[in-house]
Amino acid sequence: MELDYKKIQTERLPTLYEVLIQKTKFPVDLWSFYTFLSQFPYAINYLDFWIDLMAHLRLCKDYISGIRESITYNQNEARNSRIRHHLQYTSEESIQHETQSIQHHDDPEGGDEDDDDDDNISVTTSVLLNALLDEGHLDFENPERVSQFLQGNTEYSPKLSQLLEDWKRHSIANNDSNRKGSLNRNNSNVRSRETNGAALPDVVDDILRKQSQQEERAKITTKQLLNNALKICSIYLQSPERSERYLTNLPDDIRLKALNLVQNERRHDPQVFEELKSIAFQFLEMDCFPKFLSTVALHNIHDEISDWRFHSNARSHNLTRVDKSLIKNHDHISKSPFSTYTLLSRTIFGLLWLGIGFWIGYTLIFLKYDRGIRVVTIVPFAIGNYFIICGMYRVDIIYSWFGVTQRLLYKHNEKNRDADREVQMDEKNGKNHHVSGILALLGGRSRLIRIEHPFIKNILMKRGLWCLFLVLLSTGIFTVIFSCVPGYRI
Incomplete structure (x- = not known):
């Protein structure tokens, strides 16, 4: 595949998409395109916007990849647990039986119930994550399903809705069994109400948070995705008074729609910016890229461009x-x-x-x-x-x-x-x-x-x-x- 691409580059000029994904070489690389647009302040804002959207998309992909890694981690842990349990059962069956009898005699309602609760919540978590994988919610080849998952929309999937309710029920039961005393029970009730009202992304965030604590490795959460989406809106969509990089000449209905989805509905999935991304790409492809190619591909001497960032009268x-x-x-x-x-x-x-x-x-x-x-x-x-x-x-x-x-x-x-x-x-x-x-x-x-x-x-x-x-x-x-x-x- 790489050889075919190199052969193609000897037969034609590159496309805008090839430049944006950094597949091309000088003088038609991304940095040269960025430098060319730096003489046009409004045009370079569109390129910055497109780059930031691609970074947000990569952040979403990293979030999905973290969930897939969590599924693999849970599967490996379950397999290792079964192996350890089987070896322990076959080698020390009599000793284990006597120990369990003594523990049951001393605390008939303690250890087994806690272990059962932990096993139940672990099994329910694995089943929920596997269901997300099986139904295509973790496959970026199906962006619609991924967006539905990031929105927390489970009404279209009875299976996911039922598994989500099971997870909440087992999580509440596990929290109640692990907390004693009136104050702890009050805290547990508060947390139980929070868990009961949690959406699917919040549940997955809680799972990833617990796993990252076990692995001692941070993972991306939906809160980071939302903050990144809000940052994009603040820089490019809100108002020219707030940001020098505000996108001009955007249709107001599309801009306001994106602002409403992010700021009011708290959405952060890639489909929120899909229309804006298409507009930015079309502007770069139709208005900017042909001028860039005619400059760098047909000529090898250029007057030094005037970069607006270096003007003395700039704000x-x-x-x-x-x-x-x-x-x-x-x-x-x-x-x-x-x-x-x-x-x-x-x-x-x-x-x-x-x-x-x-x-x-x-x-x-x-x-x-x-x-x-x-x-x-x-x-x-x-x-x-x-x-x-x-x-x-x-x-x-x-x-x-x-x-x-x-x-x-x-x-x-x-x-x-x-x-x-x-x-x-x-x-x-x-x-x-x-x-x-x-x-x-x-x-x-x-x-x-x-x-x-x-x-x-x-x-x-x-x-x-x-x-x-x-x-x-x-x-x-x-x-x-x-x-x-x-x-x-x-």
């Missing part, structure tokens, strides 16, 4: 600690004009060399030098046409031959301790893709990086050959004109 109280630190250090700005304004600088530099070529050509013509000497104009004409055509097509011929391209944003020279994972990833990529200094002429070495996507490398190679043809053609035309015209001494 400082809404900036993150990362953005404030970057503004303070000014590491996002290259000091080289050939790096910051690549296209304009190349065009001006090319026109300058063309002017030099015209000056030399006219001087040699009006001084009536031989045609063989006037051929020297090929040098300034070649240099001038090279930079002008490369600036016009935004394709550097030498870069295309060596398979390198310019970053969209200047690479930070020093690692910022407060920088987030994206900045660190950008620096890491720069260290892993060292580019020779000779290729950094008129481009800024800190912005060069190797192209890893094979199809894009082939596209840029072909465009580089076309640009080379135009350079040779225009250079030949200018050189022939200035070499072949008759000389005239003024």
